[in-house]
Amino acid sequence: MNLDLSLLDHSAAAPPSAVGRTPVAPLAAFEEDPDNPRFEAEGPEFEQLVDSVRRHGILQPVVVRAQPDGRLRLRFGLRRYRAACRLQLAGLPYLVTEDPRQFDDYAQVDENQRRKPLQPLELAAFIARKLRQGEQKKQVAARLGIDPSAVTHLLALVEAPPPWLLELYHGQRCRSPQYLYELRKLHARAPVLVERGLADSVAIDRPWLLQLAATVRAAGPAAGQAAEQAAGAPAADAIPSSAGAESSSAAAARAVTGIRRPALYGCHAGRALMLLLDRQPSGPGLIWVRYEGEAEAVEVPIGAVRLTALEEMRGAGGRALRAVA
Structure with a gap:
């Protein structure tokens, strides 16, 4: 299904007569969408956005959906909203949407991907939620436009991830879902060999992974037991x-x-x-x-x-x- 997101395009400028009519509400009137796939909003790029908002203000309204209690739930524009909160702006321009196509979760992912790609953990959490709702891996992969194997790799980040894996991810040592997935498989075979290899490694890249995999294979089936002993x-x-x-x-x-x-x-x-x-x-x-x-x-x-x-x-x-x- 093709979704019309032209309203959100950077190049879609409102006609001059409409600029002055864009409503503005105080920050307290907004609430974040609990189902928004983006939650890792901080980082160097976010700081650049904050600096841009500090110099130029919010140039594009956020898109919201009015709630029964009168609050404005953010549908698109979480990073702009958080930048406004950081700077304690008096208000935030917004547009209310009732277009059901923009309530589609995959449309929300697509909009985020076009502005700033979701982080692996964010996309993994979204996929896990869709699977809990009954969707199949192939269906999710097709709607996201990614290979089914990528879904398997991403799920390694959220399906009972071991502490060492999360430490690698959050410590920025490795953000590749495929590498982390392969490390989990090697760790299941020879946990101590993998952990010692990680402790001694400088960079986690393809050559290093190939060398580690060869080490685990050479150690044989008893490697895990012997190393743990x-x-x-x-x-x-x-x-x-x-x-x-x-x-x-x-x-x-x-x-x-x-x-x-x-x-x-x-x-x-x-x-x-x-x-x-x-x-x-x-x-x-x-x-x-x-x-x-x-x-x-x-x-x-x-x-x-x-x-x-x-x-x-x-x-x-x-x-x-x-x-x-």
């Missing part, structure tokens, strides 16, 4: 070499991998090493390793370690290590 296990001086009774954690790992005593090998700075997953790191983003030919264990950034193999441990110190360029 390492995060909560008491420190030990070395990987146990005794062939005695099998621990419950080793038995669980063997049940998953078929390896009785799994050992994870890798390469750091061109040197072959074995990861010591039973030692508690001193801080986020670190892991204990033992280099080939050395008896002492050292800590290195986990993001700098390239995993090369998950194998059966051999002997007291593991197999002969082989550096991989």
Whole structure:
């Protein structure tokens, strides 16, 4: 359905005879629309809008719908209204609409997208609300004009999002719904590896994600369990070499991998090493390793370690290590 939003177009100027008749109401007469998809109105661009309003005033009326109690509910113009509130303007010009097409939620999204695109979390919340109202993902995607896969990615922001994901989003470290969706999937497989990788990363981009995914794949199915054990296990001086009774954690790992005593090998700075997953790191983003030919264990950034193999441990110190360029 094509919606006529010409009333809201920047280029749609009112004829000179109508300018003086635009009504103005005090700010207290307005109320925000609880269903407005935009709620992240703050930010650098909003500050620019405030500065523009300070210098020029509100040049385009907001569009409202009159409520039974006499208040004016904002349909279009939330950012202009909030800018007026910030500057404590005496009043705000407005236009009352009774056009049912402008009451359509998708029209509200479209108008917001044309002025300033909605933030990912705003669009995700809108999609989640539509799904709760009974619409299907494909239907929502079609009406928004986006790919259905984008709907799946966006929902990762609102469907029980873990605290670390929201921290990435609100901290501006990553705002890409697709990247955050992929991180959630990797985190479900190997939570500690992902969290340590995040702690050690500078930028979250496609190359970094590909490297992280390769690390998780190389670690194998036991990576999540082994890493979680390492995060909560008491420190030990070395990987146990005794062939005695099998621990419950080793038995669980063997049940998953078929390896009785799994050992994870890798390469750091061109040197072959074995990861010591039973030692508690001193801080986020670190892991204990033992280099080939050395008896002492050292800590290195986990993001700098390239995993090369998950194998059966051999002997007291593991197999002969082989550096991989």
